[in-house]
Amino acid sequence: MRNLLRDLVRESPGYVELRYHDRHTNSVSVEQGRVEGAQKNQRRGVGVRVLERGTFGFGSTSRVDAGSIRAAIERARAAARGASAYRREAVPELAPVELARGSFTDPAFEALAEKPLEEKVGLALEMEQVVRASSASVQSGQCRYTEIFEEKVIATSDGADAEIRLVRPEFRVGAVAERDGELQRASESIGVTGDWECLFERAKPEQLAERASRTAVDLLGAGYPEGGRATVILAPALVGLLAHEAIGHTVEADFVRSGSVAQGKLGDRVASDLVTLVDSGVSEFADGAGGTLPVDDEGVPAGRTTIIRNGFLRSYLHNRESAARFGVAPTGNARAWEFSDQPLIRMRNTYIEPGEATLEEMIAGVSDGYLLEGPQGGQADATGEFMFGVQEARRIRNGRVAELVRGVTISGIAFDVLQTVDAVSREFRWDLGSGYCGKFQPAKVDAGGPYLRCRAVLGGRQS
Amino acid sequence: MSPDGLLGLCRESVARAAKLGADQAEVCASSVHESKVNLESDDLGTAQTHQEENFGIRVRRAGSTGFSATNDASPAAIDEAIEAALALARVTPPDPHDAIAEPEPASAVEGLYDAALAELDVASVGRLCGELAARVRAIDPRVRLDSGWVSVGSSVSALASSTGSEVSERATDAQALLFGMAVDGDKVGSFDHEAADVCSLREFEAELKLVPERFVTRVLSPLEAGPGRTFCGSLVLSAEAVAEFVLPALSDALSAQSVRTGSSLLAGKLGERLFSEGLTLVDDAGLPGRPGSSAFDREGLAHQRLVLIDAGRPREYLYNSREARAAERAVGSTRHAAGGARTPPGIGPTNLLLAAGELERDALLGEVAEGVLLQRFSGNTDSVSGDFSGVAKGSFLLSRGEPPRPITETLLSGNLFELLAQISGIGRELRWIDGSVCVPMLRLEGVSVTSN
Numbered sequence: 001m002r003n004l005l006r007d008l009v010r011e012s013p014g015y016v017e018l019r020y021h022d023r024h025t026n027s028v029s030v031e032q033g034r035v036e037g038a039q040k041n042q043r044r045g046v047g048v049r050v051l052e053r054g055t056f057g058f059g060s061t062s063r064v065d066a067g068s069i070r071a072a073i074e075r076a077r078a079a080a081r082g083a084s085a086y087r088r089e090a091v092p093e094l095a096p097v098e099l100a101r102g103s104f105t106d107p108a109f110e111a112l113a114e115k116p117l118e119e120k121v122g123l124a125l126e127m128e129q130v131v132r133a134s135s136a137s138v139q140s141g142q143c144r145y146t147e148i149f150e151e152k153v154i155a156t157s158d159g160a161d162a163e164i165r166l167v168r169p170e171f172r173v174g175a176v177a178e179r180d181g182e183l184q185r186a187s188e189s190i191g192v193t194g195d196w197e198c199l200f201e202r203a204k205p206e207q208l209a210e211r212a213s214r215t216a217v218d219l220l221g222a223g224y225p226e227g228g229r230a231t232v233i234l235a236p237a238l239v240g241l242l243a244h245e246a247i248g249h250t251v252e253a254d255f256v257r258s259g260s261v262a263q264g265k266l267g268d269r270v271a272s273d274l275v276t277l278v279d280s281g282v283s284e285f286a287d288g289a290g291g292t293l294p295v296d297d298e299g300v301p302a303g304r305t306t307i308i309r310n311g312f313l314r315s316y317l318h319n320r321e322s323a324a325r326f327g328v329a330p331t332g333n334a335r336a337w338e339f340s341d342q343p344l345i346r347m348r349n350t351y352i353e354p355g356e357a358t359l360e361e362m363i364a365g366v367s368d369g370y371l372l373e374g375p376q377g378g379q380a381d382a383t384g385e386f387m388f389g390v391q392e393a394r395r396i397r398n399g400r401v402a403e404l405v406r407g408v409t410i411s412g413i414a415f416d417v418l419q420t421v422d423a424v425s426r427e428f429r430w431d432l433g434s435g436y437c438g439k440f441q442p443a444k445v446d447a448g449g450p451y452l453r454c455r456a457v458l459g460g461r462q463s
Numbered sequence: 464m465s466p467d468g469l470l471g472l473c474r475e476s477v478a479r480a481a482k483l484g485a486d487q488a489e490v491c492a493s494s495v496h497e498s499k500v501n502l503e504s505d506d507l508g509t510a511q512t513h514q515e516e517n518f519g520i521r522v523r524r525a526g527s528t529g530f531s532a533t534n535d536a537s538p539a540a541i542d543e544a545i546e547a548a549l550a551l552a553r554v555t556p557p558d559p560h561d562a563i564a565e566p567e568p569a570s571a572v573e574g575l576y577d578a579a580l581a582e583l584d585v586a587s588v589g590r591l592c593g594e595l596a597a598r599v600r601a602i603d604p605r606v607r608l609d610s611g612w613v614s615v616g617s618s619v620s621a622l623a624s625s626t627g628s629e630v631s632e633r634a635t636d637a638q639a640l641l642f643g644m645a646v647d648g649d650k651v652g653s654f655d656h657e658a659a660d661v662c663s664l665r666e667f668e669a670e671l672k673l674v675p676e677r678f679v680t681r682v683l684s685p686l687e688a689g690p691g692r693t694f695c696g697s698l699v700l701s702a703e704a705v706a707e708f709v710l711p712a713l714s715d716a717l718s719a720q721s722v723r724t725g726s727s728l729l730a731g732k733l734g735e736r737l738f739s740e741g742l743t744l745v746d747d748a749g750l751p752g753r754p755g756s757s758a759f760d761r762e763g764l765a766h767q768r769l770v771l772i773d774a775g776r777p778r779e780y781l782y783n784s785r786e787a788r789a790a791e792r793a794v795g796s797t798r799h800a801a802g803g804a805r806t807p808p809g810i811g812p813t814n815l816l817l818a819a820g821e822l823e824r825d826a827l828l829g830e831v832a833e834g835v836l837l838q839r840f841s842g843n844t845d846s847v848s849g850d851f852s853g854v855a856k857g858s859f860l861l862s863r864g865e866p867p868r869p870i871t872e873t874l875l876s877g878n879l880f881e882l883l884a885q886i887s888g889i890g891r892e893l894r895w896i897d898g899s900v901c902v903p904m905l906r907l908e909g910v911s912v913t914s915n
Binding site: 031085382458460 | 498500501503506507509510511512513514515516517528529530531532533534535544547548550552554555556584585586588589590592593607608609610643644646651653693720723724725726807841842843845847848851852853854856871874875876877911913
């Protein structure tokens with residue numbers, strides 16, 4: 001495939017980018033002792049992008065022979081020509097960069113492919129049982145195991161020639177608990193770029209199953225917070241969500257061009273000096289981050305980009321087009337979900353760097369506040385306003401962790417909240433590897449960080 | 464590809480599955496052709512075309528089920544997918560409730576295919592997209608189009624099975640999406656979106672003239688947003704908010720799978736008065752000319768109109784064949800097997816219609832002593848417990864006698880199922896949202912509002 005694509009870009013005039021992408025996903029889901037679905041999903045083809053008359057044209061084909069790819073190139077050219085008359089401004093010449101060449105294969109790919117299917121199905125069946133057996137109050141258990149195998153070849157007319165193989169397994173367990181007609185649910189999940197051992201390195205599946213079950217039961221009868229501005233300690237998963245949703249999206253260069261709150265703020269103080277925020281294609285501090293990739297889908301090596309350094313905004317996230325417009329180097333953030341998707345500016349592994357405090361010290365310093373763990377989704381706005389759901393929120397009273405409350409959402413303006421950070425822990429964790437980012441197409445990303453103490457607004461119940 | 468051509472490939476694949484050892488097999492396929500021009504940063508972006516066939520193969524062997532999907536129509540790739548499905552069936556415990564559905568005739572739904580739309584080329588789509596962006600700019604230069612698109616496509620769906628099912632259908636679909644915000648000096652408003660989704664070129668051209676005005680109205684008001692208040696009061700939901708905030712949680716709770724697994728508060732409560740009397744919810748896949756309509760479900764069974772909630776009382780759950788057998792439901796599935804060729808049959812609604820009420824918009828808003836008009840909800844609604852918590856986006860503070868005032872940094876909290884028992888008003892006007900949901904505005908009582 002690599003030779004075929006290399007030959008095809010050589011014979012094509014102008015900028016041509018060819019991306020062979022074979023994604024196959026195996027998954028098994030179990031609920032109430034029944035296999036809900038056991039499936040393999042394979043989708044492969046070649047995505048073609050050309051730059052013609054100042055317009056990108058994109059075509060794709062699921063037939064991966066030379067004739068079909070040439071036809072897709074012609075369709076992409078025709079699309080670019082057809083739309084170019086209605087553009088206001090031409091796409092500039094793409095930013096020059098040392099493009100990737102070579103083979104980038106994660107040995108986990110073969111290791112996980114060789115693991116017998118029976119063991120993967122068996123794990124899901126067994127862990128769903130563990131969930132239900134953990135408490136008499138648990139009336140429903142769920143378990144899902146998924147593995148995404150990715151094989152790509154990227155060739156561009158200006159020199160990219162890369163072959164990539166990696167695999168991302170995910171494991172998720174959930175419980176629904178019931179008492180006196182009240183239902184509560186909780187879940188635990190983990191996802192990595194790596195093999196089976198990497199997936200369960202931090203926590204064994206039984207521990208995750210029991211924890212999901214225990215949390216669902218504990219949430220039964222828990223009260224609601226009153227709501228309002230509060231001191232909160234965010235666990236690494238929520239710090240990751242803050243870094244990804246509330247900051248990361250606002251610094252994607254396409255969004256910056258449209259007028260996001262980060263526009264024109266390079267060099268400004270946007271956070272406390274305890275905050276250094278990074279997006280990286282590498283799994284820093286700990287192995288297996290779920291958004292790890294060696295090369296992006298334009299063939300740019302996926303390095304490390306410091307977005308905020310010691311409180312000051314330093315960089316946006318770029319593809320080759322936006323890098324040319326901003327006069328900077330590409331940051332390796334162009335990513336496409338499948339062969340039929342065009343590359344967009346997306347994050348990889350986004351995190352806040354660890355600090356010097358211990359969690360115990362941070363809790364001891366709070367007279368009235370909350371310890372927040374377990375994200376339940378999050379969204380952010382052009383204004384930097386964010387919203388995160390929280391699965392487990394515990395009150396902190398006089399420096400000690402107290403009762404569990406439920407139905408908690410936190411919100412704030414991201415740059416304002418980051419200005420209030422007054423403590424950052426030494427402990428660091430990747431914790432969103434089972435998540436997907438949505439921007440018209442999914443992307444596997446990860447995010448994480450240390451524990452972080454700040455001020456934010458809690459949604460609550462008013463009497 | 465023609466409907467007959469795709470159905471022929473499904474039929475051949477079913478026969479191959481039998482040869483390779485399947486006791487039963489079902490092959491569901493789709494063929495899609497799409498032209499799309501994107502909007503990026505206030506300009507046209509990438510222009511693209513896409514054509515693809517997908518095949519989803521479900522096999523039964525010794526009482527167990529396996530599923531595999533491929534986008535390669537070659538005999539070798541189909542055989543590989545069948546082998547993968549059989550391998551999964553071999554390591555999966557038997558389920559006596561799962562089976563391939565028996566065939567039944569389905570009547571075609573009118574107005575799902577428009578030849579004029581199917582023939583539109585990518586250059587024409589580029590022209591429509593350029594005109595759409597120009598209309599937005601002409602209304603107000605403060606509006607920034609972050610992204611969006613215009614796409615037109617045609618598709619064929621087909622399904623054949625070893626039990627004798629053979630159904631096919633073709634459709635066209637045209638979509639437009641605008642996504643962005645308003646920027647005025649240092650002020651940046653919340654982002655919002657507006658969309659159109661229809662089946663014919665005539666409807667599409669009409670929608671493309673209306674979408675920019677609706678989009679600009681939505682994104683401009685947050686520019687003037689100020690702080691809200693903290694109170695417990697009314698919540699008036701726009702049609703868009705009803706579609707995104709109310710219906711997904713209700714659909715989940717009405718799914719027979721949620722009921723069977725103890726994950727639905729509606730379990731065992733059919734016929735009980737759980738919600739306000741004005742709440743009536745119907746599922747109907749047979750509406751002519753709607754993108755959510757189709758003649759048959761994911762198992763090839765003929766869709767039927769179904770009353771889900773009647774005057775506040777749940778009347779029926781949504782079933783596919785597997786859940787109907789598990790529930791020992793004598794009349795079988797409600798024909799709500801959901802999903803496409805790439806997934807095995809799940810459960811889901813088709814077109815959801817919430818009944819209109821009596822109130823004009825002014826009456827819905829004007830009678831509120833203290834409340835929030837919710838345009839968009841950015842938060843979580845737990846369909847198991849009904850608890851929700853999140854941020855009111857693009858929304859307004861309502862106070863009797865005063866004009867609605869745009870607000871920011873305002874959080875809402877409550878229990879959706881409890882609020883649906885406290886509906887104090889339902890709008891007279893119905894709106895189609897995202898092509899498959901038709902809803903009025905709703906006014907609910909007792910929501911907690913927290914402002915920064």
